[in-house]
Amino acid sequence: MKILSKKSIVFVALLTTFFSCKDLTELNVNPNGVEPETVNPNLVLPSVLTETGKAFVNLGYMDIAGVMQHTQKDAWSSGHNDYDWTDGQSWSGYYDILRNNQLLYDRAVDQKLEFHQGVSLVMKSMVFGLITDLYGDAPYTNALKGDLGGVENITPVYDSQEVIYAGIIADLEKANTLLSKTKAEYSSIVDEADVYYKGDPTKWRKLANSLLLRYYMRISSKKADVAKAGIEKIVAGAAQYPIISVETDDATMSFPGTSDGTSWPANSVYDISGSNYRRIKMSAPFVKALQALKDPRLAIWANKVEIPLVVDATLPAGTDKIVNGKRYLSPDKVGTTVIDTDPDYVGLPPSVSALPSAYNLNPTPGQTSFNPHVSFLNDIYKAAKGPLLKSRxxxxxxxxxxxxxxxxxxxxxxxxxxxxxxGIKASLNTWTVGSNYATYITNPGVAFDKTIKQVIQQKWIASWTAATEAWFDYRRTGFPELKAGPAAKRAVLPVRFYYMKDEMNINAKNATAAADKLETTTYSQAQGKNSPWSKPWLIQGTGKPW
Structure with a gap:
């Protein structure tokens, strides 16, 4: 992990501000003020927010959606379906965000801008939280020190997860105080620079305290007393600790859709072939769960299967024909092949085979196939932007x-x-089906049964396109009870990203020390300590998720 110099930070900050900045150029600031000592915090803020938004959706809608079986891919699928993470996932993009965010914080301190300081601490907590959630121990206290004695720091010491979570909680407490004033009491807020909340400190404060709840619950299996006291303090002190309680306060980021880099991922507007959209299919466990609960969100997220399969024993042997939009088959044409004949929605089973495009008797298997017998995502996900296409x-x-x-x-x-x-009502409202709430909440399996298992299942459903948080809940609770498919790299779901090869080589001493603290499991196998199936501190000794 390379620690960039201050001049590099400013360059990255300005270069990666990809949302329209026409409103920002109207600010009364020096357009040449790009040095770290003079850069306006409002020029750095959009980069921090938008790059974070992209990072979260690129996890929650892409490969982690495969791990948590929201979706599966029927081509270029090994990372998504099978957890074939052979080279390790680089964290350099996350640290780029943090370096820009540190510049934002430093400039806000210099100019005594408390709103910007509070926002920066919230973003620092969110991104460092993501890093330690994904990897385990990581550079934290020494990660953003910049040049050390004129030499770039490329070998920072790793902090333990325990230390990082404690630091996150402390920063969020500080942010809660910094963001406790009315908007009129702050200076230099530029609404257009804040692509989450348009400069609303009350909503930022709610986000800070909602993240506090997230991270108190995250450590609850290891630090139950701390988690309990923290959550109870927030609940008891609602005036001092406002939280996100209605969906209109959600922390989201929309996409302007003006270029490939500013658009919803895997859209078919800038990918003219549509191949990235076409490869993503609904996962069978997710579809079955939604169908069992008669969940109205399924129709928002998925298309009905284009050509359902119908197996009819009365048909002559050798029958395989399409009639009135259905493919009719005699039993001998199916044989022992496992198929799904649901007339409405068909999901792709997790890690079903090395050739998932062949599933359900697809007549054109292969990397460029178009499987008419498995449900595609809803057509809204072809678009570059839209009211429901948000990083959540x-x-x-x-x-x-x-x-x-x-x-x-x-x-x-x-x-x-x-x-x-x-929670259910907020999610239904978010996905435009709130009018179904009164019926849905009484459905078998939905009506409250007083179990954490049911709560986590609904949380998993509500995390659609934000599946990373569901993964972290799964590791902690073992719910939902998902199973790896036959072609997966291991017989169980992974629990972390492993440290990438470059980090293990360049920062060998510190990275190796961090890897040595991981707990190997039966599934770590040849990868040893630094394996996606080795347990970090957060779940060691908990017996979870497997």
Whole structure:
């Protein structure tokens, strides 16, 4: 992990500000002020926010959606379906964001801009939280020190997860105080520079405290007393610790769709062939779960199968024909092949084979196939932008499910049933099907059964396109009870990203020390300590998720 110089930070900050800045150019600032000592914080802020938004959606809609079985791919699928992470996932992009964010914070301190300081601490917490959630121990206290004695610091010491989570909680507490004033009491807020909340300090404060809830619950299996006290303090002090409670306060980022880099990922507007969209299919466990609950969100997220399969024993042997939009088959044409004849929605089973495009008797298997017998994502996901195409960082649904779980643990977090139902309602509203709430909440399997398992299942459903958070919940709780497919690299789901080869080579001493603290499991196998199936501190000794 290379620590860039200050001049490089400014260059990256300005270069990566990819959203339209026409409003920012109207500011009364020196257009040549790009040195770290003079750069306006409002020129750095959009880069921090937009790059973070992209990072989260690129995980939650892409490969981690495969791990958590929201989706599967039927081509170029090994990373998505099978956890074939052979080279390691680089964290350099996350540290780029953090370096820009450190510049934002330093300039805000210089100019005594408390709003910008608070926002920067929230973003620091969010991104460092993501790093340690994904990898385990990581550079933290020495990660953003810049040049050391004129030499770039490329070998920072790693901090333990325990230290990083404690630092995140402390920073969010500080942010809560910094963001406690009315907007009129701050200076230099530029609404257009804040692509999340348009310069609203109240909403930023709610985000800070909602992240506090997230990270208190994250450490609850290792630091139960700390988590309990923290969550109860927030719930009891609602005036001092406002939280995201309605979906209109969700932390989201829309896409302008003006170029490939500013658009929803895997769209078919800038990918003219449509291949990236075409490869993503609904996952069978997700489809089955939604169907069993009669969930109205399924129709928002998925298309119905284009050509359903119908197996009819009365047909002559050798029959395989399409009639009125259905493919009719005699039993001998199917044989022992496992198929899905659901007339509405068909999901692709997880890691079903080395050739997933062949599933369900696809007549054209291969990298360029178009499988008419498995459900594609809804057509809205072809677009470059849209009202539902957002990076979703923290939601009211997540907050309510956290509090429902806390209440079920016996903590003073409010009424578990009320929070569970509020979480579902917030998610249905988000996905435009709120009018179905009264019916849905009474459906078998949805009606509250007082179990954490049910709360986490609904949280998993609500995390559609933000599956990373569901992965972290799965590691901690073992829910939902997902199974790896036959072609997966291991028989169980992975629990972390492993440290990339460059880091293990360049920062060998510190990276090796961090890897040595991981707990090997039966599934670590030849990869040893630094394996996606080795357990970091957060889940060591918990017996979870497997």
């Amino acid at each position: 960082l923290v939601s009211a649904a997540e907050v309510h499910f956290i509090l429902a779980e806390a209440a079920l643990k016996g903590w003073a977090a409010g009424d578990a049933k009320a929070h569970y139902e509020a």
